[in-house]
Amino acid sequence: MTSISARARLAALSIGAAMLVVATATAHHSILAKFDDTKPATVRGIVTLVDWTNPHAHIYVNVRDAKGGVTNWAVELESPLDLKASGWSEDTLHPGDGITVQGISARNGSRQIWARSVVVTATGREVFKVTHTPPPAPLSPRPVPKFADGVVRLGAMPGASGYWAYPSATALVEDGATVAMDPYGQLKNVADASKVAPMQPWALALYQARQRRFLQDDPTYINCKPPGGPRQFQQPFGVQFVEDRERQRIFTLIGGGNHNYRILYMDGRGQKGQVGGDDDNPLYYGRAVAKWDGGTLVVDTTGFNEDFWFTNGGLPHTDQLRLTERFTRSDFDTLKYEVTVSDPAAYTRDWKATWTLRWVGGEELPVYFCQDNRP
Amino acid sequence: MRTFVVALALSAVCAAGAPVMAQEGHPLKGSWIGTWAGNTVHGNDLFMVLDWNGKAITGTINPGQDNIAIKTATLNPEGWVLHFEAEGKDKAGAVVNYVVDGKIENLAMHNRTVTGTWKSQRGSGVFKITRQ
Numbered sequence: 001m002t003s004i005s006a007r008a009r010l011a012a013l014s015i016g017a018a019m020l021v022v023a024t025a026t027a028h029h030s031i032l033a034k035f036d037d038t039k040p041a042t043v044r045g046i047v048t049l050v051d052w053t054n055p056h057a058h059i060y061v062n063v064r065d066a067k068g069g070v071t072n073w074a075v076e077l078e079s080p081l082d083l084k085a086s087g088w089s090e091d092t093l094h095p096g097d098g099i100t101v102q103g104i105s106a107r108n109g110s111r112q113i114w115a116r117s118v119v120v121t122a123t124g125r126e127v128f129k130v131t132h133t134p135p136p137a138p139l140s141p142r143p144v145p146k147f148a149d150g151v152v153r154l155g156a157m158p159g160a161s162g163y164w165a166y167p168s169a170t171a172l173v174e175d176g177a178t179v180a181m182d183p184y185g186q187l188k189n190v191a192d193a194s195k196v197a198p199m200q201p202w203a204l205a206l207y208q209a210r211q212r213r214f215l216q217d218d219p220t221y222i223n224c225k226p227p228g229g230p231r232q233f234q235q236p237f238g239v240q241f242v243e244d245r246e247r248q249r250i251f252t253l254i255g256g257g258n259h260n261y262r263i264l265y266m267d268g269r270g271q272k273g274q275v276g277g278d279d280d281n282p283l284y285y286g287r288a289v290a291k292w293d294g295g296t297l298v299v300d301t302t303g304f305n306e307d308f309w310f311t312n313g314g315l316p317h318t319d320q321l322r323l324t325e326r327f328t329r330s331d332f333d334t335l336k337y338e339v340t341v342s343d344p345a346a347y348t349r350d351w352k353a354t355w356t357l358r359w360v361g362g363e364e365l366p367v368y369f370c371q372d373n374r375p
Numbered sequence: 376m377r378t379f380v381v382a383l384a385l386s387a388v389c390a391a392g393a394p395v396m397a398q399e400g401h402p403l404k405g406s407w408i409g410t411w412a413g414n415t416v417h418g419n420d421l422f423m424v425l426d427w428n429g430k431a432i433t434g435t436i437n438p439g440q441d442n443i444a445i446k447t448a449t450l451n452p453e454g455w456v457l458h459f460e461a462e463g464k465d466k467a468g469a470v471v472n473y474v475v476d477g478k479i480e481n482l483a484m485h486n487r488t489v490t491g492t493w494k495s496q497r498g499s500g501v502f503k504i505t506r507q
Contacts, residue, residue, distance in 0.1 A: 200429075202401060205452030209482055217483040219399060306400030318400040320429060345401070345429030 030184035033216035035076075035114040039105040043073050043113050044121075047097045052080050052090035054372040055221075057128075059093060059118070061101070073111045075101050075118070078130045081237065081368045086130045098122060107214075134166035134358045135333075142332030144295070147245070152295050152329050154241035154250065156361075163255065163365050164335050164357035165238030172230055172311035172341075174198070174351045183236075185313020187211050196315065203316040203346040210314035219308050224370040226260045226284035229301075229310030229323060230339045233357065237366040250290065250297075255365035264290040264299055271302055282319050284308055297327040318345035333359040398506065401427035402479055402487065403450055403457070409504030411475075411493045416465050417443070423504055436461055436473075443473070455479035457489055471495050475502055 031037075045063035059075040077083060080090075093099065098121035106112035118128045145153040156162040171185030177195045180188035187193060190211045194204055210217060219225040233239055237255030244251065248267035253259070262285035269289055273279025278287050282305035290299040301323045304310070310317045326338040335357045342350045398405050407423040414421075417437065425434035425448075432448035443463035450457050461473045477491025486505055493502040 202427075202450060202452045205455070206402065206482070213483060306398055306404070309399060316400060318404075318427065318429070345427060 030182070030186055030215045030218070030221070031114055032182065032184070032186050033214040033218075033221075034106060034112075035104045036107045037104050041103060041105040041113050043075065043101040043103075045073065045099065047093050047095050047099060048072065049095060050090050050093050054081075054368065055079055055370065057083055057090070059099070059101075059115075061099065071111060073113060075103070075113050075115050077115050077118075077128050079368065081366050082130045082132070083128055085366075086128075088128050092127050093118075093120070132166075135360055138333060141334075144329050144331060151292060152297070153243065154297065154327060154329060154335070155243050160361070161364050162359055162361040163238045163240040163363065164233075165255070165360050166358040167234045167337075167355050168357075169353070169355040170234050170236075171313040172197070172234070172315055172339075172353050175354050181313060183312075184215060185311060186215055187313070196313075197341070197351055198348045199316070200346055200348055206316045207314055210309075215314055218314060220257065221370075224258050224373070225308040227254065227257050227310075228262075228284040228286065228304060228308055229317070229321070230325070230337075230341075230353065231309070231311050232262065232285070233337050234312055234355075237368050238360060239357070240365050253365060256368045256370065258370050260284070262288060264288045264297075266290050271300065273303065278303055282306075286321070286323070293326075295328060299323070299325040299327070301325070316346050317341075317343050320345040330356075333361075335359070398485060402455065402482060403427060403432055403448075406507045407489070407504040408507055409488075409502070411500060411502045413498055413500035414493070414495075416471050416495070416497050417441070417463060421502075421504060432459070434459075436463070450479075455482060457491070465497075471497055477502055477504075 043061060043063055045061035047059055048062050049060040051058040051060065057077040057080050059077065061073045061075055062070050063073050064070050100119045100121060101113055101115050102117045103113045103115045115128065117126055119126050145157055147153060170183045171181055173179055174197050179192045179195050190208055193208045193211060199207060220227050227235055232252060232254055235254050235256050239255065240253045242251040242253060248265070250264040250266060252262045252264065265288065271287060271289060273287065282303050284305060284307065286301040287303040288299050288301040290297055304317065304319060304321045306317070306319055310321065321341070321343040324340040328336040330336050336354070337357060338352065338354045340350055340352045341347065403425045404427050405425065407425065409421050410419045411421050412419055422437050423434055424438055425432060432450060434445045434448065436443035436445065441463070443461045445459050445461045448457070448459035455478055457477045457479065459475050461475070463471045463473065465471055473493055473495045475491060475493045477489040479487055479489050481487045488503060488505045490503045493500055
């Protein structure tokens, strides 16, 4: 029998660990990328395991068929973060519990079901139901918070916490267009694709191709790529502004994804790359220079790379993308976001989209790392 | 030595599973490597660098001393059909005109391919390039 030296075992272990990191950074999806909402299914069985892991929790269930055989099914749920926010935990169910699951079937015919309801057989109680409810609106609008010099605060007051979430739109659509889509940006009808934005023919065809594959190729999900551009403000777990006035910059942090940050430079610099930095190195978040125009922060961003999708739903962009974003805190609890998209290599003209975000006070950003996703 | 071999082997496996750089913009943009089989003038191996400036596809074949400029290139998104024409020279300096027609396969993949045919006044054959 051949023995392996300690050093070799160490090398193998460390490389194996590196492989694991690579593996766990992959694989997530919009629901319809994996499941078919035209194929309802019901599963009744006995819980064998509750797997409380990003991006989506799973319940494994033993199901007895008509011939007495037993097969194991995977029941997919919302993310552990959403489940926890709705009051559930991995102890909500235990191995041995009987449950009935209603949902939709996996597209590939495997024994997987996306749960729309999970009911405990013994009690009739529905569990793991997730409600995405924004904080209640105050009875009357609260005044916009400001620094001592009168400049609007986009972040929390000193000693307080909070972030922006619950965007009124979760995918980028040109203002004035009415297009039905799900929260992931999946069109109800791919034939509506041309209504979303004024795309060049190649960009429209690429967008349609992504839609027909139910967004399963989204690099933000499958490779944990940063959600650059306006997508940063349509994330399920919110965005936070950290205003560093001493260094004349604002950091925007996202509550999901890979927790990268974007810097908005407020020091008057132009759109000039930094030698040894981003001068010849396009970025996921681009190079953003910002200034106040009255009560509105105006941000000009260029220098994007082409390694990510800049919108939920997969609208294409090129390295010619330029964004002009306008942030207006219209009252304490409301942030208006306007973005003008200029990308002459992908679109036939400049176009604009607008939505609002809600203030979530008294809380820090949710902690969700796409690096934790299961393979 | 055994340590090195184990580490090297596992590194290779690890690299194979690593996420690759995507190219999510124009599907033709980037570097491509492949073959145009039977090309006795410029050889079987083929390197291409393609770009999209918003109005036209531009690029070069075999960038280097004997590079071949792409004169015209079009991509029909309906079916992702590519057509390009290029003008090179043989070793004696005679002009060789190429016409290449192909189709993008595996559009969603970073390592998508274009397969088709090539022809010139000096021959013809099949063509396949893969995006790097």
